Amino acid sequence: MMESKIYDIVIIGSGPAGLTAGIYTTRGSASTLIIGGEIWGGQLMLTTQVENFPGFAQGIQGPKLMEEMRAQATRLGAEFKEVNAESIDITKKPFEITAGGEKYFAKSVIIATGAETVWLDAPGIKDLIGRGISSCAPCDAPFFRGKKVAVVGGGDAAMEEALVLTNYASEVTIIHRRDAFKASAAMQEKVLSNPKIKVLWNTEVMEAKGEGKLEKLILKNNQTGETSEVPFDGLFVAIGHKPQSDIFKGKIDMDERGFIKVSDGSKSSVPGIFVAGDVHDFRYKQAITAASFGCMAAMECLDFLAKSGEN
Amino acid sequence: MATSNVTDTDFQTQVIGSKTPVLVDFWATWCGPCRMAAPILEELSEEYKDKVAIVKLDVDANPVTSGKYGILSIPTTILFKGGKEIGRQVGFSGKGPFEDLMKKGL
Known part of the structure; x- marks a missing residue:
């Protein structure tokens, strides 16, 4: 031997x-x-x-x-x-x-x-990974040309995902569960001054829905308790x-x-x-x-x- | 047998019309996981030569085919047999999942 x-x-x-x-x-x-x-x-x-x-x-x-x-x-x-x-x-x-x-x-x-990567723990997420849900904007952003996408997270990674997406998507929404980002000042400034990006503060993703591909997200404002159903073509997860x-x-x-x-x-x-x-x-x-x-x-x-x- | 490239123009003849099963790798130059997958797909194309062909489709240069098959994440690999999709693997998670997919074509 x-x-x-x-x-x-x-x-x-x-x-x-x-x-x-x-x-x-x-x-x-x-x-x-x-x-x-x-x-x-x-x-x-x-x-x-x-x-x-x-x-x-x-x-x-x-x-x-x-x-x-x-x-x-x-x-x-x-x-x-x-x-x-x-x-x-x-x-x-x-x-x-x-x-x-x-x-x-x-x-x-x-x-x-x-x-x-930590994935969001909400119904529908796992089933739609690769079908509109991604953790890699640099990989997948080009497939969302002219589409409406969301990014969930509040750190540098989430800021980077959002910025990469603005090169392709028509509208980028950052969903963050707190009322402030923990990202670096430089990244925050780039994001907050970008006209294509809007931010939903104090908001959590409760569920992802879609037949074969992501179609909408159920969101909840954790201050008011109000829920809403919002159409999105893409969701990029960057929560840590x-x-x-x-x-x-x-x-x-x-x-x-x-x-x-x-x-x-x-x-x-x-x-x-x-x-x-x-x-x-x-x-x-x-x-x-x-x-x-x-x-x-x-x-x-x-x-x-x-x-x-x-x- | 090494992997070869396929385009919007010759997808019909190379993949849909192929007598042997074909694994199509939807990829792009800027995608890190695609670059990691490349040598593994080369390896598999040697191991499965004559049984399953492996072709690569650059999604940037060939948007028609990528759109038609609803590619929303790369790498995505789709196995075609007799012109029909019989399975797909989204993302790169090592050699195993590619091989499992190719075995469906045997």
């Missing part, structure tokens, strides 16, 4: 955190496997122009940025597999990770699994993200929302397992901070390997 390779470091996740970690670990001469997921690249794969990543004076397309980061990590020697991590056995040394039905062995692990930490439940300490707990930099509750990016960061959630956390985790991981005499 062929002896299985033991990697110095296995990185789970391939957004800015995971790929930056891979760049640093390979440059630190650690054999590195990135378990990147079938849907690799993280949240930036669902964006268009990224204006706030340093080094790109004219901005850069999100997917392009991720392709470059991946190419950089693999050029430096990281192995990259487009498979999903299914489970991890932290009781074994080396750690044993099952991904895409295969087992991989690692002296240390960096968890950089990021966060995924939740950490993708399910496979680590019961093995690694996390808070009640599923964010992995870190201490002393990027250490998890298990020695030899480090954490980077949106799977623990509920505060900054930026591509550049995720990349920085990836760098930190990589350096601590290399330090751990050196100290344990394993590298």
Whole structure:
């Protein structure tokens, strides 16, 4: 039987955190496997122009940025597999990770699994995803040329969705359950000064209706209790993200929302397992901070390997 | 067999008139998930050569066909057999769902 390779470091996740970690670990001469997921690249794969990543004076397309980061990590020697991590056995040394039905062995692990879209929990939503309901305006906005669309949410992501949609839709309505946005001032200003965008404050989506495709939304004003039925061709959901930490439940300490707990930099509750990016960061959630956390985790991981005499 | 491109003009002959089942990938250059799906569809076109053809339709350049099939989200992949739609997959969720869809054509 062929002896299985033991990697110095296995990185789970391939957004800015995971790929930056891979760049640093390979440059630190650690054999590195990135378990990147079938849907690799993280949240930036669902964006268009990224204006706030340093080094790109004219901005850069999100997917392009991720392709470059991946190419950089693999050029430096990281192995990259487009498979999903299914489970991890932290009781074994080396750690044993099952991904895409295969087992991989690692002296240390960096968890950089990021966060995924939270869908609205209302009747009709799930059935109409891809049939008028979307979480990716950059992907789907062109199909709503001259149509009436809604965006639900109040953060930067919702503002971006709304702005992208104004290039195509005839009218964009932002539905927000509070009376103010939490988006950055710059994004709010762009949105509020755009004549194509209107805002329904203190409003919640109660139900999505349509035969085969979205036709209307049932909305409720949470101040007056008044409900209304409003025709829409599209609904873009941008109410937030939740950490993708399910496979680590019961093995690694996390808070009640599923964010992995870190201490002393990027250490998890298990020695030899480090954490980077949106799977623990509920505060900054930026591509550049995720990349920085990836760098930190990589350096601590290399330090751990050196100290344990394993590298 | 690699994937090939199909347009509004030759959709009828390439897809509707095809003797073998055809999986049509509705995509666009600016769509991140479409770019992720591309190498996987290439892989599947090799694995299923002669059994199911895979063709790509750029929705920007071919609005008639995208409109006709009610594409509202990309990537959307539709399997045609004997000129009829027999299944579709909206979005990219890895290789499995594409393969499940292609198996319906066998």
